[in-house]
Amino acid sequence: MSLRNALLASLSGVLLLGTLGAHADTLEDIKARGVLTVGIKNDYQPYGYLNDQGQNVGFEIELARYIAAELLGSPDKIELVPVVAANRIEFLNTGRIDLVMATLGVTPEREKVIDFTVPYVSAAGASILARKEAKFTQWEQLRGQNVCGIQGSFFNKTVTEQYGIRLVNFTALPEAYRGLKDNRCVAMAFDDMSLRKKLEEPGWEDYKIAVEPYEYLPMAGGVRKGDEAFLEAVNAAIVKAEGENKLIEWERDYDMPASEYIAQRAEAARSASE
Amino acid sequence: MTSRSEALIELDGVRKSFGDTEVLKGISLNVGKGEAVCVIGPSGSGKSTILRTINGLLPVDEGFIRVGEHRVHELRSDREMRPLRRQVAMVFQQYNLFPHRTVLENVAMAPVQVLGHDPEEVRERAVRLLAKVHLDGKESRYPGELSGGQQQRVAIARALAMQPEVILFDEVTAALDPETVKGVLETIRELVVEGMTCVLVTHEMRFAREVSHRVCFTDHGRIVESAPPAELFDAPQDPRTREFLAQVL
Amino acid sequence: MVINPSYEQRKRLLLVGILLTVIALVLVDAARGGSAEWSRVIARLPLLLTGSAQGWPITGGFLLNVVMGIASMAIATAVGTLLGLSLLARRRLVRQPAFVVMNFLRNAPWLVVLFAMLYLLPYRLTLLGVTFEFSPLAKAIIGLSLPTAANFAEVIRGAVQSVHAGQWESARSLGYSTAQIYRRVILPQAFRRMIPGWMNLYALLMIATSLATVTGVQEVVTLLRTTLSMESETTLVYFYLAVLAMFFAYCYPIALLARRLENKTKGDSL
């Protein structure tokens, strides 16, 4: 009887899966290995992207290198692993990487599965990209409408639950943009910074940011749960960088608008160390 | 009739069922060394089943079977059966030659691979046996290239190559064209004359009469009558035997 | 059915004709201004085929699909043989679990198995002091090989069971052990009948390698999707057709050969 067999098989499959991975002390591990493995973005200006020479650069990359220098003595004792929204938590929790520094917003859901470092940037959440003639300006006005999005965005659930928006979620960003251009959706919901960058490209003259983000949220690094010693070491490094005004420098280096948030944190870091 | 103690094959009270149908309802039969016994009877009377219980291809539900010193009914696994099967060869209605091996290989492979005999010696034996069944010159052919009668004679040579004490023949001419039957029967007749112990299930009444020392008539899972051929064919005792013979002769 | 001998020939002729017409149309299109689109496809062809613009080394693209297909098939053949022989085992304790595993893997969609493997296998696994690294590519290969193995097990079972029961009887009467019967009698005959099924499975697997795009492996569909974000909309159709043609050109001959062999072995049962 195939049905019973199927259930049996699935049960045994579930039982066979113990917990895999589970590292004890990352700080010890990386010191033994002599290399820090960090998950970063490579398609996300200004935080992490490839420059013309094909090198990984960006605001978060600078910070990651700084941390490597603090922990291991050299900014080059680092392995950069490109990640995307949908796999970065998985990469971390299965041990592929030790630290995520990939535009990771601090949300309660994520807090349940990983530990956050101290936040280092406050970024805008999702905004709405639509054709110039679009009339809506509020999230609430999009109730029941088809809006293109991306699988794995943190705001998907909120947007569906709170604003009743029907998200049409693509797996890849280019396809979502194409969906919008093909008028499969009235608008596209995505990270504010990316959408603004897209508007600068040719072919997007007929579009605008129609709805502003409904929230700002701090971005932080992520480490595995319960990895106290490592978390403390990383936090110490970040605070040290803030105190040395490094983040303000990088902000300038990568053409980011000067943010009050970073300045405040630098101030706080200095006063704490005094 | 052969007495029990001298018998090479001894069956006593053998019963066998397939699901709800009882095919053998208590078969008792003795076959002496050098004896040729024919089993005849209507189809479905259990003739082929009797043969298959003798070399353990079918396990029995009840009863006693002995071949030489092997107590077949007590053997459980294939592993325990193997020494028995080396003494009891079988020839099938559908020949069951190995289609991926040449005629010579068909005859020679089992003695080498199962009995562990010297390949050179077995080869010579196989060539001799093929000549004996009048198939010299066909050694390197494949079974698919031979007629049914020729294939059946290869099967007999294959059985002989194992140097068995008994050969079981299961309706070996039933699938053959009439013109090729003769050669096969001739080969079997020669074996009987040489003193090979044979148990034959057959529809060829004339052949049974000529070749066998004793004929058993089976009906509905029982041996109804067992007698030398002259007696059984000319003066059958049981009404069922008479009825059957009236139909087929 | 009586077949007019020229029937098949006429049919073949038409198919070849259609193929030539398509090629001619592409060429005409290339000659008349449509060539802009095709030249884009040709410019990207090394990328789509090998994953690097230079054409070497292979970092992705269609050749990576080929590599994945071959690696998965190798694993699937080994695992599937074990599984298939377990399906034929006389012990219930061996046969039933094998049956459950086979059925489960056969009834699960390839895509879901692939996804499940991606998250089920750890990135690093230390067993007895040996550390195994599972890159997404390795995971995709394993994920693709599992359903293939289950299907191959079924092919093996079918082929072995298609060998006439008389072969078992006669081998057993000759005193062969079960292992010997498999090795000397059954498998040599079943082997011929397995080959078409094995090849068909390979063609199926090759097609399924496109699913690895969901695991982020840089195979041809992934590259196609990224490439399209850089190309203008009008080239879309051309790019898709080019990649569809790649798969067709690779898989169709294999499927054709498999069918020829199948028709050949159909008649050779005893």
Place this chain on the structure above:
Amino acid sequence: MFGLDFTWLLDPTYQGWLVEGVWITLQLAAVSSLAALVIGLFGALGLTLRLWWLDALIELFVEVFRNTPPLLQMLFFYFTLTQLGFTIEDPVTGLQQPLFNAFFSASVSLSLFGGALCVEAFRSGLDAVPKATLEAARSLGYGRWALFRRVQAPIATRICLPGLTNVLTNLFKTTSQASVITVPELMYAAGQVYNDTFRTLEAMLLVLVIYVALVSLLSWALLRLERLFAYPGYGQGV
């Protein structure tokens, strides 16, 4: 236990996504199976006409769809048809809207893919009707159409049922690929859930079990059908 956490299943939003996912998967499978059967039937009928050019065209259709990835076929139908002008003007906004939404694109693509497999299944059924049976019927004076309707088709349908079971279960499994073109079926729902909860393994295991259960149910039902229609003593265990 075992580090698996299924507590997210209690969240009504996730439940809603998953239930809708199963429902859409069933719809997609039903629509494309029906269409595939119709395509397969017409294709096989076309083959019995023994017109060489029709035969060639059907073969072309079958081979193209059988030997290319269904995923790519789906992407093709979803993205390029709009490009080729399959659009419709929205009466309100005056914008060109795609004629085929994701569900429709997936259905069309799956129907064609499944249809190609069905043609093959029906064809091999027709081929497998013993020549001797057909000769016997012809010698009894049956004409071509009567022969097909009264003898060939009834036997062929029964012979091709196991093959058809394979095709339909295969098609059902292939519906999971529609998630890539945003059809909110089961696989898509699972993606939504685990991207939110990060319980990837749990979500994938759940979906795996659901698919295996559904496909097992389908093949079991088709097996029953096969047994129900079988002619006693004919074509079994060969």
